[in-house]
Amino acid sequence: MKILTKWLRAYVPGVPVDDAQLAEDLTLRGIAVEGIYDLGNGNGSLFEMDITTNRVDAMNHYGVAREAAAIYGLALAGLDFALPKAREGAASYPVRIEAEDACGRFTARVLRGVTMGESRDWFAGAEVATYFGLLEQKQISNAVDATNFAWIAMGQPTHVFDLDKIEGGIVVRRARKGERLKTLDGVERVLDAEDLVVADHAKALGLAGVMGGWDTMITPATKNVLVEAAWFDPIAVRRTARRHGLHTDASHRFERGADFNAAPVASGLVSAILLESGGWLEGELVDVRVAAIEVRTAKRKPVELKLSEVHRILGATVDAEGITAATVEGVLTALGCELATCCGAALDGASWQVTLPSWRLDLEREIDLIEEVARVYGYNRFANTLPEFGEGVRALPWAEKEAAVRRTLLGAGFHEAIASTFCSATEAALTAPQPGLSVPLGNPLSEEAGVLRPSLVPGMLAMIAGNLNRDVSDVRLFEVGTVFSGNTEKVEERPSLAFGAVGSLPEQGALQAARAIEFHDVKGVVEQVLERFQSRAVDFDRFPAEAGLTPEWLHPYRAARVVVDGATAGWFGELHPREAAARKLKEAVLVGELYLDRLYRLPLRQPIAKEISRFQPVRRDFSLVLDESIAWEKIDRAVAGLQIPELVEWRAREVFRDRKLGVGEYSLLLGVTFQAADRTLREEELQSFQARVVEAVGKVGARLRS
Amino acid sequence: MNEEIPNLTAFDEAALDEAFARLERQARAAAAALDNDAAVEAFRLEWLGRKQGRLNEVSGRWLKAAPAEAKKLLGVRFNALKAVVEGLLDAALGAGQDGSWGGAALAAEAIDITLPGTRRLAGAEHPITRTLNEITRVFAALGYSVGVGPEVETDFYNFESMNFPPGHPARDTQDTLVVAGQERRPQRDRLLMRTHTSPVQMRTMEQQPPPVRIVIPGKVHRNDAADATHSPIFHQVEGLCVDTNITFSDLKGTLDHAMKALFGSAVKTRFFPSFFPFTEPSADVQISCIFCGGKGCRKCKQSGWIELLGCGMVDPAVFAFAAEKQPGYDPKKISGFAFGMGVERIAMMKYGVSEIGSFYAGDMRFLSQFA
Numbered sequence A: 001m002k003i004l005t006k007w008l009r010a011y012v013p014g015v016p017v018d019d020a021q022l023a024e025d026l027t028l029r030g031i032a033v034e035g036i037y038d039l040g041n042g043n044g045s046l047f048e049m050d051i052t053t054n055r056v057d058a059m060n061h062y063g064v065a066r067e068a069a070a071i072y073g074l075a076l077a078g079l080d081f082a083l084p085k086a087r088e089g090a091a092s093y094p095v096r097i098e099a100e101d102a103c104g105r106f107t108a109r110v111l112r113g114v115t116m117g118e119s120r121d122w123f124a125g126a127e128v129a130t131y132f133g134l135l136e137q138k139q140i141s142n143a144v145d146a147t148n149f150a151w152i153a154m155g156q157p158t159h160v161f162d163l164d165k166i167e168g169g170i171v172v173r174r175a176r177k178g179e180r181l182k183t184l185d186g187v188e189r190v191l192d193a194e195d196l197v198v199a200d201h202a203k204a205l206g207l208a209g210v211m212g213g214w215d216t217m218i219t220p221a222t223k224n225v226l227v228e229a230a231w232f233d234p235i236a237v238r239r240t241a242r243r244h245g246l247h248t249d250a251s252h253r254f255e256r257g258a259d260f261n262a263a264p265v266a267s268g269l270v271s272a273i274l275l276e277s278g279g280w281l282e283g284e285l286v287d288v289r290v291a292a293i294e295v296r297t298a299k300r301k302p303v304e305l306k307l308s309e310v311h312r313i314l315g316a317t318v319d320a321e322g323i324t325a326a327t328v329e330g331v332l333t334a335l336g337c338e339l340a341t342c343c344g345a346a347l348d349g350a351s352w353q354v355t356l357p358s359w360r361l362d363l364e365r366e367i368d369l370i371e372e373v374a375r376v377y378g379y380n381r382f383a384n385t386l387p388e389f390g391e392g393v394r395a396l397p398w399a400e401k402e403a404a405v406r407r408t409l410l411g412a413g414f415h416e417a418i419a420s421t422f423c424s425a426t427e428a429a430l431t432a433p434q435p436g437l438s439v440p441l442g443n444p445l446s447e448e449a450g451v452l453r454p455s456l457v458p459g460m461l462a463m464i465a466g467n468l469n470r471d472v473s474d475v476r477l478f479e480v481g482t483v484f485s486g487n488t489e490k491v492e493e494r495p496s497l498a499f500g501a502v503g504s505l506p507e508q509g510a511l512q513a514a515r516a517i518e519f520h521d522v523k524g525v526v527e528q529v530l531e532r533f534q535s536r537a538v539d540f541d542r543f544p545a546e547a548g549l550t551p552e553w554l555h556p557y558r559a560a561r562v563v564v565d566g567a568t569a570g571w572f573g574e575l576h577p578r579e580a581a582a583r584k585l586k587e588a589v590l591v592g593e594l595y596l597d598r599l600y601r602l603p604l605r606q607p608i609a610k611e612i613s614r615f616q617p618v619r620r621d622f623s624l625v626l627d628e629s630i631a632w633e634k635i636d637r638a639v640a641g642l643q644i645p646e647l648v649e650w651r652a653r654e655v656f657r658d659r660k661l662g663v664g665e666y667s668l669l670l671g672v673t674f675q676a677a678d679r680t681l682r683e684e685e686l687q688s689f690q691a692r693v694v695e696a697v698g699k700v701g702a703r704l705r706s
Numbered sequence B: 001m002n003e004e005i006p007n008l009t010a011f012d013e014a015a016l017d018e019a020f021a022r023l024e025r026q027a028r029a030a031a032a033a034l035d036n037d038a039a040v041e042a043f044r045l046e047w048l049g050r051k052q053g054r055l056n057e058v059s060g061r062w063l064k065a066a067p068a069e070a071k072k073l074l075g076v077r078f079n080a081l082k083a084v085v086e087g088l089l090d091a092a093l094g095a096g097q098d099g100s101w102g103g104a105a106l107a108a109e110a111i112d113i114t115l116p117g118t119r120r121l122a123g124a125e126h127p128i129t130r131t132l133n134e135i136t137r138v139f140a141a142l143g144y145s146v147g148v149g150p151e152v153e154t155d156f157y158n159f160e161s162m163n164f165p166p167g168h169p170a171r172d173t174q175d176t177l178v179v180a181g182q183e184r185r186p187q188r189d190r191l192l193m194r195t196h197t198s199p200v201q202m203r204t205m206e207q208q209p210p211p212v213r214i215v216i217p218g219k220v221h222r223n224d225a226a227d228a229t230h231s232p233i234f235h236q237v238e239g240l241c242v243d244t245n246i247t248f249s250d251l252k253g254t255l256d257h258a259m260k261a262l263f264g265s266a267v268k269t270r271f272f273p274s275f276f277p278f279t280e281p282s283a284d285v286q287i288s289c290i291f292c293g294g295k296g297c298r299k300c301k302q303s304g305w306i307e308l309l310g311c312g313m314v315d316p317a318v319f320a321f322a323a324e325k326q327p328g329y330d331p332k333k334i335s336g337f338a339f340g341m342g343v344e345r346i347a348m349m350k351y352g353v354s355e356i357g358s359f360y361a362g363d364m365r366f367l368s369q370f371a
């Protein structure tokens, strides 16, 4: 919206500041001036305004002028001016409001003997041509220009009919289903029974509050006119406009709430301009009002306002005096409220009954008035204070756990990423931990983002592919985010962790030979994450491919299920070659997901220091030969099952295969450490321990390599 | 084999220095090449042998020929050379065995320390997480607890209880991503992707009577096509403070303090009237441009100010919704303020990111910069 300061200042004589300062003062009061353009030649400036939709009353010159008057404590000039005395008509023009829920007021004025043609200046100083010129508003004809003028000046839509084309009189009513109307834009419309129309006794004349009709429009031949200025209901107008795909100045205003009392004023303005080109008024203004709507708009009940409440909400000001009763009265009166001191002198200061202006439908409650006081007084004149300290800070129950997970991944060299919350239905079906429980969007941005992600894996794969496509060969990413399950009735959200890795280790270095990152590198990270939590048992399971238990996105022989205290806590491994091929990924992709809700049920592991033995540890290696079917897990359990307190550590030091072994066999170097807390181990003890280890692993099928 | 020990003709200091330096170079070169025990023994004999040793020869030829006044200068240099040669031999015989470290054996272990260090990837915290954490830390120091809520919300929490009127444009599917199949459900039960973190205000108040001081970081969604500054996914931090006697000036002071804590103590704030359904009075907050200090630059469009957050006093209508479950939220007795800020915008500003999409692409090159 554009505002001419020249026009604005005509309504508030005596504004004590220049245009730049005026713009800033308005902006700081919420009447935002986005751009200032100097028009030169003493024409002032053009302000480009950005006014929030709740302040539709200020989207015109008079409305902004009212704000300026409030800011500077000046008087606002009136908008009324004298019309010539009307000639008596045969009878007052017939107007009837049938749709009383949707039309609150309809004013009609009959003008006869008018000449349609160019606008002329109609009173000294109005300078309509100058204003229009500066606004680059085309002058079209006196009828169009008059309605435009009323619109730009005061934001009230009006309409001028060719009186001689109206049959009988005006009826504001709902359209009949299938009724036809050609609107001013030349479109032949079929109306809906919900549409609100201004009609005569035979036909619809226009879409009320949206657009006039073709058949009754002003032409150069028009001699007699009817000037309409009305109040239509916001919702009725919005629905009509929507249904017909129309958005006009008039619908914009009515949809946001027009000023109930503006209709007669605007009608006078339009009539005065038209009468400049000759003609006369016939009869008095016909003004039909619906009391029920008037009560909701122009005749609302006064609102009580207490000075103590103003202070309770707004607090301290920079200047010592603060907000006084005089401040409140000055601001609200300037904005068009009427204040009556009320209830005697209340104990805690002044109190008023405030009558609300008809053009400020956004004002309804005491708090609205308090906001007006703060706004016009100036937000930046309030002090910066801090509330007294409240109670202690409560941490989220899982905040520390989430932080521990993040720290572990960061420490393992994984960058944190954030992926889309959505994925395709295909990806959801592939990766959902609970198949079938996925939640589609009603209005997705695209098909690829049609479903709420049931897993973080699709996003992880997309990001890995993105990196590889950009020739980034070493990828380590993780995401901590929400996954969704359930259905469209009830959606469940859970925290989850996904990680992905591609490329080689070490990541950068000239001296070490790089090797491809593989399953166990990622397993190590998973183990580290799990070790943050205090669990009873962590297991890594695998299933034969034919069991169909391994998720389809994972390589059936290079994947593991993570089981914590007996419950599945995630899956990880190599991406299934089929999925890798589908994504054109040539490298081995390691990817996995941990269900953090499962982990968050566990407490974080509290480190407890153990006494470190000061006695010599003894290390022994066993070179074992095993059948390929015997996994480390069996050896591990066999050694653990010995429960020898002095057997403090054991691990697989090396796995290798060579030709000297039998078919389907491999060799494992088992490293074992013995250490006692209270003594140096004797050779006989060691011999016995070693024999027991050999026996235990022998039972699960391992033999010592000779 | 080294050249024969020459005869010296001049015995001034410079001539002596040059002669001895030459011998030391020869000794070091010979020692560096020693790779077996036989060679070490040969080296010992060549340099330190009692009869034909080179040092013996030096002392025989040079010391004898030296004029009296040069004998002392020559002696000092001779002893120094002898010590070097003995050291070289010791090193060659096995470093450290007799407690003397250094020399050829360690020299043989020389590495190229100018090659760049081998780096393991250091994981980088996501800039959004980092910014979220910075913001929540600032408010935690002011006594705010952290709260969270679901990303899929009901119309009630996202809109109705936040005082959005029934026909508000934000409720349109053009602005809001909705879960499929909601058409038949009552309006307030309909599921949608939350468009702001404000619903957590209501969820918190329903759970907890006043006082409340909470800061809510979270992911939100809008039905927005992606461009340089828009993304259907973004993050907000919301704050809520409710107690008796919470005022607009408290809101101003809190945010002024927070902005100074986040952007430096020189930052100024200013407040503009604005409009949000769930606050009244409502304000937009600008901070003085952190790039130009307020003088005006390209980043602040020459205005010297950057708009950063929205805030206001909690609307009594919002309290009325909360009071349905927690009667303590009587707007006549308590008051409060709420504020919200876009995390991406702040992160883009703080870290000089120009494309909002960079945050969601998982590009290693982008993320590494935050390690």
Ligand SMILES: [Zn+2]
Residues within 6 Å of the ligand: B289, B290, B291, B292, B293, B294, B295, B296, B297, B298, B299, B300, B301, B302, B304, B305
């Ligand atoms: Zn700047």
